[in-house]
Amino acid sequence: MFSPCIDPGHGGRGWEPVFNLSMALLLRTALVEKHPEWDIEMTRELDLINPSRPARAEIAMMHNAQFTLSIHANASPTGDPREHGPLWFYKDEVGPEKQIGKTILDALFGSGLMPRGEYIEEGTGRVRPMKGNMHQARPVGWTRRSYSVLRHHGSRPAGLLECDYYTNPKARAWLESMEGKKQLVVAMIAGLETAEGLLVPKGPTP
Numbered sequence: 001m002f003s004p005c006i007d008p009g010h011g012g013r014g015w016e017p018v019f020n021l022s023m024a025l026l027l028r029t030a031l032v033e034k035h036p037e038w039d040i041e042m043t044r045e046l047d048l049i050n051p052s053r054p055a056r057a058e059i060a061m062m063h064n065a066q067f068t069l070s071i072h073a074n075a076s077p078t079g080d081p082r083e084h085g086p087l088w089f090y091k092d093e094v095g096p097e098k099q100i101g102k103t104i105l106d107a108l109f110g111s112g113l114m115p116r117g118e119y120i121e122e123g124t125g126r127v128r129p130m131k132g133n134m135h136q137a138r139p140v141g142w143t144r145r146s147y148s149v150l151r152h153h154g155s156r157p158a159g160l161l162e163c164d165y166y167t168n169p170k171a172r173a174w175l176e177s178m179e180g181k182k183q184l185v186v187a188m189i190a191g192l193e194t195a196e197g198l199l200v201p202k203g204p205t206p
């Protein structure tokens with residue numbers, strides 16, 4: 001049986017924590033219907049509760065989660081409203097995390113509705129097309145953030161999806177729309193199904 005853990009980003013005040021939680025709850029509802037055999041854990045289910053990053057990794061560990069999916073929305077580090085596009089952060093270059101992220105991003109781009117994204121080049125301030133949407137989370141991450149929630153998981157597979165930039169008005173409207181949320185749920189389900197295929201040992205079928 002597959003036991004994924006859904007981590008609705010950080011709690012607290014503001015737009016993002018509410019989005020992260022609503023996205024996670026929609027995903028769980030869809031998963032319960034599509035994969036009733038899965039044992040799904042959540043790191044938080046309420047707005048009021050805001051476990052620390054180590055505590056959230058601890059919850060996943062106590063549950064023996066085989067894979068943790070952390071759901072976030074991105075903010076431009078400079079507040080630039082032009083930056084947009086989904087990003088996948090993972091720890092291990094070899095291992096299932098990269099493949100899971102690829103499935104999620106392919107599902108999003110495959111819809112044809114979502115462009116790969118644009119970012120603001122440091123130094124020049126120019127708008128550049130997103131080169132890659134997948135980034136290995138290093139101690140000092142790609143966008144100067146540590147993505148330490150991934151590191152707290154140690155050797156356990158975990159990945160972090162930045163659904164899009166809520167600092168971009170168009171992306172934010174998409175994130176808030178039912179259509180956008182549905183597209184994200186479909187993509188994340190595909191990612192978790194890939195995770196199941198890669199992480200659950202195939203037993204003899206009865």
Ligand SMILES: [Zn+2]
Nearest residue numbers: 009010072073
């Ligand atoms: Zn976040």
